[in-house]
Amino acid sequence: MPRESASLRHQVEDFLRKAIASGQFQAGQKLIERELCELTGVSRPSIREALRCLEAEGLIVIVPHRGPTVASIGVEEARQIYAVRALLEGYAAQEFARLATPEQIGQLEAAFSDLEKATRPRSRGSLADAKAAFYGVLLAGCRNDIVASVLAGLHTRVNVLRMTSMSRKDRLPTSMIEIREILTRIVARDPDGAREASIAHIEHAARVALDVLARREIDAALPPTTKTRRAPRRTPD
Amino acid sequence: MPRESASLRHQVEDFLRKAIASGQFQAGQKLIERELCELTGVSRPSIREALRCLEAEGLIVIVPHRGPTVASIGVEEARQIYAVRALLEGYAAQEFARLATPEQIGQLEAAFSDLEKATRPRSRGSLADAKAAFYGVLLAGCRNDIVASVLAGLHTRVNVLRMTSMSRKDRLPTSMIEIREILTRIVARDPDGAREASIAHIEHAARVALDVLARREIDAALPPTTKTRRAPRRTPD
DNA sequence: GATTGACAGAATGTCTGACAATTTCTCACG
DNA sequence: CGTGAGAAATTGTCAGACATTCTGTCAATC
Numbered sequence: 001m002p003r004e005s006a007s008l009r010h011q012v013e014d015f016l017r018k019a020i021a022s023g024q025f026q027a028g029q030k031l032i033e034r035e036l037c038e039l040t041g042v043s044r045p046s047i048r049e050a051l052r053c054l055e056a057e058g059l060i061v062i063v064p065h066r067g068p069t070v071a072s073i074g075v076e077e078a079r080q081i082y083a084v085r086a087l088l089e090g091y092a093a094q095e096f097a098r099l100a101t102p103e104q105i106g107q108l109e110a111a112f113s114d115l116e117k118a119t120r121p122r123s124r125g126s127l128a129d130a131k132a133a134f135y136g137v138l139l140a141g142c143r144n145d146i147v148a149s150v151l152a153g154l155h156t157r158v159n160v161l162r163m164t165s166m167s168r169k170d171r172l173p174t175s176m177i178e179i180r181e182i183l184t185r186i187v188a189r190d191p192d193g194a195r196e197a198s199i200a201h202i203e204h205a206a207r208v209a210l211d212v213l214a215r216r217e218i219d220a221a222l223p224p225t226t227k228t229r230r231a232p233r234r235t236p237d
Numbered sequence: 238m239p240r241e242s243a244s245l246r247h248q249v250e251d252f253l254r255k256a257i258a259s260g261q262f263q264a265g266q267k268l269i270e271r272e273l274c275e276l277t278g279v280s281r282p283s284i285r286e287a288l289r290c291l292e293a294e295g296l297i298v299i300v301p302h303r304g305p306t307v308a309s310i311g312v313e314e315a316r317q318i319y320a321v322r323a324l325l326e327g328y329a330a331q332e333f334a335r336l337a338t339p340e341q342i343g344q345l346e347a348a349f350s351d352l353e354k355a356t357r358p359r360s361r362g363s364l365a366d367a368k369a370a371f372y373g374v375l376l377a378g379c380r381n382d383i384v385a386s387v388l389a390g391l392h393t394r395v396n397v398l399r400m401t402s403m404s405r406k407d408r409l410p411t412s413m414i415e416i417r418e419i420l421t422r423i424v425a426r427d428p429d430g431a432r433e434a435s436i437a438h439i440e441h442a443a444r445v446a447l448d449v450l451a452r453r454e455i456d457a458a459l460p461p462t463t464k465t466r467r468a469p470r471r472t473p474d
Numbered sequence: 475g476a477t478t479g480a481c482a483g484a485a486t487g488t489c490t491g492a493c494a495a496t497t498t499c500t501c502a503c504g
Numbered sequence: 505c506g507t508g509a510g511a512a513a514t515t516g517t518c519a520g521a522c523a524t525t526c527t528g529t530c531a532a533t534c
Contacts, residue, residue, distance in 0.1 A: 007301055008517070032485070043518045045282045048487090049289050056293030064244060065486055065525045080383040087324050146317040150387055245488070269514070280489050285516090302496045302515055 008042050012050040015040060020059055020070055021159055027072035031060065058157050073160055075213040081154050082206035086199045088151050089135075092142040094195035097186040100141035105187060107137045112183050119172060134179070161213070171208055178204060245279050249287040252277060257296055257307055258396050264309035268297065295394050310397055312450040318391050319443035323436045325388050326372075329379040331432035334423040337378035342424060344374045349420050356409060371416070398450070408445055415441060 016036075019025045036047050051068050054060045062068045073081075100108070111134040118130035139148040178201040185193035253273075256262045273284050288305050291297045299305045310318075337345070348371040355367035376385040415438040422430035 034485075044486095045285070046517065048282070049286055052286050052289045053293055056290055067486065067526095077383070080381045083328070083381060084325070084383050084387065087328055088321070091320070091324055144317045144320060146314070146321050146391070150321065150390075153387075154383070271514080281515095283488065303498090304515065 009046045009049045009053075012036075012040055012042055012047060013053055016050065016054055017059065017156075021156075021162075025070050027070050027160060029070045031068045031070065033067070057153060059160065071157070071160060073157060073213075075210055075217055078158065078161075078213055079206070079210055081158055082202060082209070085151065085154055086202040086206070088147050088154075089138075089202055090195040090199040092138055092144070092147055092151075093182055093186065093198035094191040095142040095144060096138055097189055097191040097194040099143060100186070104137065104141040108134070108141070108183060108186065111137045112179065115179070116176065119176060158209075161209075171205075174204065175201070246283045246286045246290075249273075249277055249279055249284060250290055253287060253291055254296065254393070258393075258399075262307050264307050264397060266307045268305045268307065270304070294390060296397070308394070308397060310394060310450075312447055312454055315395065315398075315450055316443070316447055318395055319439060319446070322388065322391055323439040323443070325384050325391075326375075326439055327432040327436040329375055329381070329384055329388075330419055330423065330435035331428040332379040332381060333375055334426055334428040334431040336380060337423070341374065341378040345371070345378070345420060345423065348374045349416065352416070353413065356413060395446075398446075408442075411441065412438070 016025075016031075025031065031051070033044055033047055033051075037044055040047070051060065051062065055062045055068065059071055060068045061071050096104070096108070111130070115127075115130040115134050118127045135151075139151065142148075178197065181197040182194055182201060185197050253262075253268075262268065268288070270281055270284055270288075273288075274281055277284070288297065288299065292299045292305065296308055297305045298308050333341070333345070348367070352364075352367040352371050355364040372388075376388065379385075415434065418434040419431055419438060422434050
């Protein structure tokens with residue numbers, strides 16, 4: 001008797017999370033409870049509970065008597081998120097370098113190896129997974145679950161952007177070099193170096209992402225004039 | 238026509254938050270939905286929504302089919318929270334020193350002045366408010382709402398401990414000196430100094446708090462032997 | 475013609491009552 | 505004294521209903 005039933009509410013959460021991440025529900029879109037009931041086949045109370053959880057995660061915004069809408073992210077908010085990410089991921093790398101076990105360092109090297117494989121032209125698609133795995137090892141080894149949970153929360157917020165448009169291709173090689181530097185510093189048991197490499201990586205990513213976001217906001221601000229269909233911009237990391 | 242109605246669910250949240258913070262609901266205690274209905278006079282759906290929100294805040298833990306319990310905090314988790322607080326509050330102080338307006342610096346000085354008044358023997362009771370006000374100014378001026386919201390979340394988690402036992406008296410003077418140092422560095426527009434002073438403050442507080450917590454856990458681990466009624470320990474900050 | 479006002483529709487906030495599924499407690503039994 | 509089966513308690517979920525509040529339309533007025 002396989003247990004696929006992980007609480008209807010939770011299933012609804014996952015469903016909505018994926019729908020938002022995949023762009024099926026666009027940013028700013030209104031979510032009507034009744035429609036979600038029909039869409040998922042569950043009743044309103046369960047839907048509402050799920051919506052509360054997603055609101056707490058920052059994935060949707062609920063204003064009283066106006067209902068939930070898919071959260072959108074502005075350039076200023078993104079800047080702030082990247083600033084916090086730099087702090088926390090830098091700390092994670094530093095602490096990993098300081099007190100990870102040799103076995104954990106081995107895991108990190110393996111994860112990086114997988115990541116490199118995933119970047120090769122053929123095997124695209126699992127790149128996001130490989131990156132997640134790498135960071136999973138890093139966060140597990142830094143001995144701070146709080147950092148991991150906060151970062152997870154921030155990640156879902158920026159992911160709202162990401163799925164709409166995947167990582168920029170031309171940034172990938174640079175990104176890999178930066179990550180390799182983090183790994184190198186960690187293997188050398190150099191906490192400060194690892195932190196700085198990690199921060200540098202995030203700051204680079206932030207620069208690209210914020211640039212893209214800023215353009216998008218400008219485009220959105222003046223829609224009637226220039227119909228110049230720009231090639232779809234991509235956000236990194 | 239005064240508007241006291243801020244969504245029943247929200248009122249329930251506040252009620253539970255206060256009940257937990259004030260120790261009316263002790264850590265680890267089971268919260269039964271039906272009882273909360275009778276206690277608050279609202280129906281189960283609303284109660285459940287409120288519980289989901291509190292769970293997301295980390296104030297309660299809900300395990301499937303076993304119901305919600307008031308979250309407790311261990312010494313290891315506390316250590317991690319303090320580590321993150323040091324990072325974020327240090328960043329906030331640094332950024333405040335870097336780019337707060339003169340007016341905001343004035344507000345911070347005023348808030349510190351209020352804080353000093355609140356520490357004087359007579360006017361206890363508003364000390365927590367004064368401290369909150371000081372940090373409110375700091376977080377408003379650092380230009381990063383994300384930092385503020387994450388810190389708010391962490392704060393509610395450690396507050397579960399705090400209300401059980403207030404700030405240690407003998408630590409208060411030291412604490413004020415540390416905070417004054419933060420202010421001094423900020424007024425001097427010294428970002429690095431402000432960050433370091435802020436981190437030092439948190440680390441001192443953490444040391445005391447973790448010490449207290451560790452004792453408490455040891456006491457709890459062997460209750461039958463020594464009935465030595467230790468003077469109630471207090472947690473700082 | 476544009477602005478304003480009222481009205482109808484829609485959507486949320488909330489309640490009641492109920493039932494299924496699961497956990498936990500109790501108590502008799504080996 | 506441990507163990508297992510049954511009963512009670514609790515959570516998970518549903519359906520339907522009603523009050524309150526927002527939204528958009530249409531008519532009346534300036």
